[in-house]
Amino acid sequence: MSPALNGSAEIHRWCRSFPGARAQISEARQFIAGYLGDRCEADTAQLVVSELATNAIRHTRSGLPGGRFGVTLHAGSTLLIVAVHDEGSPTTPHLREADDEDQSGRGLYLVETLSARWGVHGDHAGRTVWALIPFAPADRAV
Ligand SMILES: Nc1ncnc2c1ncn2[C@@H]1O[C@H](COP(=O)(O)OP(=O)(O)OP(=O)(O)O)[C@@H](O)[C@H]1O
Ligand SMILES: [Mg+2]
Known part of the structure; x- marks a missing residue:
């Protein structure tokens, strides 16, 4: 558990790169869980990262030999952003x-159901798919 998520109003950002293999999806889930712990949004964020990482591996060059995908977690006082970066596809x-x-x-x-908004930026050479998850201050650790 990160000591950073301790109820402060700061914005935190963590990133990690993963090999583009299906076995890494659970690693991506654990990466998220490691920062969010038992907060109720942790399950939602893990489901979202699972779907987005699966898509990166299945539908983009991240899933080809030597391919990689990235995960970024932003945690603000009232929202989380889960973003998955891929190596692009047509x-x-x-x-x-x-x-x-x-x-x-x-x-x-x-x-779409789990997030307040989601979106995409980038192009065929590489995209980021992001989802915004409301983060209730009351759910934060004290
Ligand atoms: N990161 C991505 N880059 C390029 N295309 C994508 C990406 N993610 C999804 N897509 C496209 O969007 C479509 C819809 O994605 P979605 O995750 O809803 O369904 P799926 O991956 O086809 O099936 P499921 O997720 O149910 O196994 C995909 O079939 C694919 O064509
Ligand atoms: Mg999918």
């Missing part, structure tokens, strides 16, 4: 029809 992140047969197409819908 496709763009978009909400799509869920496919009932293979159960796909739900990741970004889940992110």
Whole structure:
């Protein structure tokens, strides 16, 4: 647990780069959990990072041999931003029809449901997909 998240009004930012392999998704979840601990937003932030990191690996060059993705967690007094940086692809992140047969197409819908806002910046050479999660001051450690 970071001593930084102790109820102060400061903004904190942590970043880490991960190899673009599926086994690293749980590492990304643990990276988030390590800073948010047992706060109720920790579960939400972990679900979001899971979906975004999975997308980076499945849909971008981050998932190719030698590829990497990055995770940034911003923690302010009233919000969290979870961002995943990828190595780009010809496709763009978009909400799509869920496919009932293979159960796909739900990741970004889940992110949209769990976050106050989400968005994308960058281009085919590399994108950041971010999600904003309200962070109640009352939930912060004292
Ligand atoms: N980081 C990304 N870069 C480029 N395209 C992306 C990225 N993330 C998602 N996409 C595109 O957006 C589509 C929708 O993403 P979403 O996560 O909702 O569904 P999915 O990944 O296809 O399926 P699921 O998440 O349910 O397994 C993807 O099919 C892909 O075409
Ligand atoms: Mg997905």
